[in-house]
Amino acid sequence: MEKKWFTISVYSENNVGLLNRISGIFLKRHINIESLNVSKSEINNVSKFTIVTYITEDWARRIVGQIEKQIEVIKAFYHTDEETIYQESALFKIASHLLFDERQIQNIIKESNSQIVTVSRDFFVLAKSGKRSEIDEMYQQLQPYGIMQFVRSGRIAVSKAEMQISALLQEFHSLKQ
Template structure:
């Protein structure tokens, strides 16, 4: 096999499925058997009524991602699964930062971080304020590192959400599936 195919890189796997109990367990089992860590997972409704979309991010080889997509598609509830490299997708994550309120007023640097990172203040209370930041993981990590010295009371980051740059023929498949 060509050496190039063995290089690991980031892949986003999109899985369109019926929303059935237990499917997430079976999908995660496919990764577990291959010792591939799921870096990010998001499940939501999709553009198609009554169809869920799993967005799974993994760091692996093109060969492994191809095999995984094939295994996922063997699940009865799965309508179709796709994999895309980072270059083939448009993606973002979101994060919330909870910070002590006193810093918002006393630390000029906090105001600069908020402005420069295009973060939004979601709420302000007597004891804390909450910032929301959407963007690439690297942008969120950069903001985290900038805020860390001031003290982050709580932090949470979402899984990746993504759309492919190329058209996915899922709507056509759904029409065929329902006929």
């Protein structure tokens, strides 16, 4: 079976220690987590983990099964990149003089659809949202000018297909009350 990128979505109660146990599932199998994001979901008091990994579909199915055995986990899903709409965000800190002295920097900002977040005497900060490849491309373009700091978020994603999780979460939420 061929390896590909999978986005694993985990809906759970917001309890201390769950992240540790979920990451342990990957650790035991020597599977690298490429990206991880945790946020609230569309239902109150339910968190959503978005995990990106490069594995076979068989391993994705097994890992989702193991994650669902955790008591706090309501439901877990896996999707390929083609089945999701996803983005990442990045911040680039660059020396301020380059914004005014290097015309190419202004072209990179315009062509990449990035935004200037702040400008100070010593530096300016660019924000870029998009696919990983778009952020990587912008990084490559800015690198020759010197990047003072760089940070990238984990992937955030929604599935293209309708997921029945909302009905499941509503039912779960009403049972907890």
